[in-house]
Amino acid sequence: MVRVPARGQEMTFEVSRRSLLKGMVGAVAAAGLPHSTRAEGPVVKSDVFSVLVDIPRCIGCRACMRGCQRANDLDAPQDLMDMEHLESRLEPTHNLWTVVNREGVETRRHVKRQCMHCLEPACVSVCPVAALHQTEAGPVLYRESRCIGCRYCMVACPFDVPRFEWNNGLTPVIGKCQFCASQRLFKGLPPGCVEACPTGALKFGRRDEMLFEAKARVHARPDVYVPHVFGEEEVGGTSWLYISDVPFEKLGFKKNLPKRPLPSLTWDVVSWIPGIVAVLGSLFGLLAFNLSRKTHSPSAPKDEA
Amino acid sequence: MIGWLFLTAVAGVLGWLAVSYGLGRPPRHGLSWAAGATGALWAVTAVVLAIRFTRGMGVMTHMTDVNPWGIWVGFLQAGVALSGGGFVMAATVHIFHIKRFEPILRPVVLLAFLGYVFVALTLFIEVGRPYNLWHPLAMWQHHSIMFEVAWCVTLYLTVLAVEFSPAVLERLGYGRAVEALHRAAIPIVILGVILSTLHQSSMGTMFLIVPQKIHPLWSSTLLPVFFLVSSVAVGLCVTVVASFYAARIFGKTLDRWLLADLARAASMVLFLYAALRLVDVSARNAWGRFTDPGWLGGVFLLEVGGGALLPAFLLSRRAVRDRPRWTVAACLPVLAGVVLNRLTVSWLAMVPYTGPGYFPHWMEVSVSFALLTGVAVVFGVAVRTLPVYPAADSPSATILPVRG
Ligand code: SF4
Ligand code: SF4
Numbered sequence: 001m002v003r004v005p006a007r008g009q010e011m012t013f014e015v016s017r018r019s020l021l022k023g024m025v026g027a028v029a030a031a032g033l034p035h036s037t038r039a040e041g042p043v044v045k046s047d048v049f050s051v052l053v054d055i056p057r058c059i060g061c062r063a064c065m066r067g068c069q070r071a072n073d074l075d076a077p078q079d080l081m082d083m084e085h086l087e088s089r090l091e092p093t094h095n096l097w098t099v100v101n102r103e104g105v106e107t108r109r110h111v112k113r114q115c116m117h118c119l120e121p122a123c124v125s126v127c128p129v130a131a132l133h134q135t136e137a138g139p140v141l142y143r144e145s146r147c148i149g150c151r152y153c154m155v156a157c158p159f160d161v162p163r164f165e166w167n168n169g170l171t172p173v174i175g176k177c178q179f180c181a182s183q184r185l186f187k188g189l190p191p192g193c194v195e196a197c198p199t200g201a202l203k204f205g206r207r208d209e210m211l212f213e214a215k216a217r218v219h220a221r222p223d224v225y226v227p228h229v230f231g232e233e234e235v236g237g238t239s240w241l242y243i244s245d246v247p248f249e250k251l252g253f254k255k256n257l258p259k260r261p262l263p264s265l266t267w268d269v270v271s272w273i274p275g276i277v278a279v280l281g282s283l284f285g286l287l288a289f290n291l292s293r294k295t296h297s298p299s300a301p302k303d304e305a
Numbered sequence: 306m307i308g309w310l311f312l313t314a315v316a317g318v319l320g321w322l323a324v325s326y327g328l329g330r331p332p333r334h335g336l337s338w339a340a341g342a343t344g345a346l347w348a349v350t351a352v353v354l355a356i357r358f359t360r361g362m363g364v365m366t367h368m369t370d371v372n373p374w375g376i377w378v379g380f381l382q383a384g385v386a387l388s389g390g391g392f393v394m395a396a397t398v399h400i401f402h403i404k405r406f407e408p409i410l411r412p413v414v415l416l417a418f419l420g421y422v423f424v425a426l427t428l429f430i431e432v433g434r435p436y437n438l439w440h441p442l443a444m445w446q447h448h449s450i451m452f453e454v455a456w457c458v459t460l461y462l463t464v465l466a467v468e469f470s471p472a473v474l475e476r477l478g479y480g481r482a483v484e485a486l487h488r489a490a491i492p493i494v495i496l497g498v499i500l501s502t503l504h505q506s507s508m509g510t511m512f513l514i515v516p517q518k519i520h521p522l523w524s525s526t527l528l529p530v531f532f533l534v535s536s537v538a539v540g541l542c543v544t545v546v547a548s549f550y551a552a553r554i555f556g557k558t559l560d561r562w563l564l565a566d567l568a569r570a571a572s573m574v575l576f577l578y579a580a581l582r583l584v585d586v587s588a589r590n591a592w593g594r595f596t597d598p599g600w601l602g603g604v605f606l607l608e609v610g611g612g613a614l615l616p617a618f619l620l621s622r623r624a625v626r627d628r629p630r631w632t633v634a635a636c637l638p639v640l641a642g643v644v645l646n647r648l649t650v651s652w653l654a655m656v657p658y659t660g661p662g663y664f665p666h667w668m669e670v671s672v673s674f675a676l677l678t679g680v681a682v683v684f685g686v687a688v689r690t691l692p693v694y695p696a697a698d699s700p701s702a703t704i705l706p707v708r709g
Contacts, residue, residue: 125449126449126450128455129441130444146437147434148437150431152511166362167360167364262514263514266513270447270510281495284396285495287400288399
């Protein structure tokens with residue numbers, strides 16, 4: 001059975017990441033890191049790897065899905081991705097990390113879905129063992145060997161991305177897009193899906209470049225595009241960006257997403273904990289000590305623990 | 306279908322026994338009835354667990370990628386809340402030094418310990434890779450509230466075990482060790498109370514990350530406070546109910562005025578809790594969503610009205626508090642209300658977001674049910690074999706008539 005490739009690749013990944021760092025994001029490594037709500041090393045938002053999805057350019061051929069299966073050695077059934085199956089709706093699974101579906105009957109648009117690689121990922125902030133972690137270059141990666149399978153990441157993800165291996169009794173994994181980080185990005189290659197796309201609906205680059213490109217395209221054709229880059233501000237920004245000629249809500253994109261990064265919601269409370277412990281500890285200590293002196297008399301029955 | 310019928314039958318038998326014992330009219334062969342029903346439940350659950358650990362959760366639960374947390378998480382949350390009696394009573398006796406509650410401290414601590422055992426066992430079955438459950442202790446990710454929860458469960462379970470250990474040690478005749486524990490009682494209790502405060506509230510903090518997925522009647526930044534306050538209230542009520550049943554089933558004696566005092570405290574905390582909930586919904590202008598969907602409005606009414614306000618009112622009446630049976634009857638809705646609250650926050654309030662795709666598989670319920678009965682049986686065995694309750698001739702053991 002093909003498993004999530006993170007296992008056994010942590011070493012190679014570390015090495016390639018380091019060499020990549022030298023070339024690409026030296027600035028990040030050198031930067032004095034301010035206190036951050038992020039669970040792992042902070043990313044420089046403009047520098048991270050990014051993909052721009054131009055929805056009107058997508059013809060729904062699902063070549064990107066096949067590219068993903070190949071690049072990541074996943075064993076999801078291949079025939080599901082054939083052209084004839086385009087009428088059937090696909091949902092991502094633990095071994096199907098990206099899907100393309102026709103969204104809305106009358107719009108006839110196709111939308112590729114996968115992990116958005118949030119700049120401030122909720123999944124990373126909730127994972128109790130850092131099985132999900134964010135690399136300095138942006139991609140949010142999963143390490144099977146650490147995971148306890150609590151599925152908090154699935155609950156927390158604002159885009160409902162992580163998937164669980166429900167039919168595995170003892171070694172289920174979480175499956176989600178790894179941005180082809182260790183196999184391709186850190187070796188200077190584009191993600192498998194982008195390479196496979198025949199129409200240029202997917203474009204790979206740095207986030208500031210992709211954001212600029214997105215705005216340029218929207219600006220150049222205001223008659224075509226809706227004036228919104230999905231992912232620019234949602235939940236604090238995502239690495240994957242979308243532009244569309246049909247309002248995003250009609251294509252199944254989440255509305256009402258807070259602009260504020262989600263991890264800060266929990267951190268606001270978690271960061272209080274040491275203070276609470278200190279206050280409660282001294283308060284109870286004082287109380288117990290004083291009251292025990294007041295109430296204690298030789299004839300009183302002994303405390304029991 | 307057969308599974309549900311089976312569970313209903315087991316629940317029916319046990320419920321009938323509970324009511325008849327509560328009314329002081331135990332049926333003939335009551336205990337063998339209970340043993341039969343429980344045994345059948347355990348046998349079935351053993352098979353269920355075998356399926357869980359061989360073929361995966363997909364075949365024996367209705368959880369999916371859209372509903373990754375099912376009823377186990379809700380019951381786990383409820384188990385934590387219902388164990389709240391332990392830290393409330395420990396604080397009362399050892400921090401505030403209200404010593405007259407000491408006779409019921411041991412059974413309550415035992416109950417809390419067993420409640421946390423229930424939680425830990427549920428967790429062991431619920432997570433995908435239970436053999437990795439020690440990872441949070443070694444691989445720190447202190448931004449995760451789940452990380453804190455893992456630590457709290459582990460530490461607090463240990464503290465509860467230590468708090469209860471004198472009963473075991475006394476029985477085994479290790480007087481010296483008991484003496485030593487007596488001297489360390491206060492620091493241990495303080496540690497336990499702090500851990501509980503953190504853990505109870507962090508069960509609510511877990512849901513702060515998904516404000517957009519939870520129905521506005523429940524999606525509040527005050528969730529940690531609500532979880533903490535309601536656990537205090539339900540902890541007091543559990544203490545009342547458990548003390549009463551222990552007296553009835555095991556023939557232990559009980560001071561009914563202690564029950565009345567507990568009930569009065571519970572009433573005050575419940576009023577506070579209900580007020581907080583109502584003010585919170587008003588402050589967030591969420592009443593407009595009360596009937597959207599209508600059934601969730603109904604759940605809110607049941608939970609806050611039926612589970613908090615009504616019992617708070619009843620328990621504030623002298624007439625109710627003077628009669629142990631009435632007190633227990635007024636405390637039971639609090640237990641149900643808190644269970645409903647935890648199930649709602651972790652499941653029902655997310656249904657408008659996830660869609661109605663999840664309803665527990667009977668096998669999920671049978672696992673929780675089996676763990677619950679298991680814990681109850683261990684409690685019974687401990688009460689029979691260990692000095693959990695004060696000896697009948699001690700001065701604090703009086704008054705409630707013993708029957709059955
Ligand atoms: S989209 Fe979900 S899984 Fe992907 S980085 Fe964001 S929170 Fe994590
Ligand atoms: S399921 Fe695994 S990856 Fe997801 S939060 Fe839990 S430990 Fe982390």
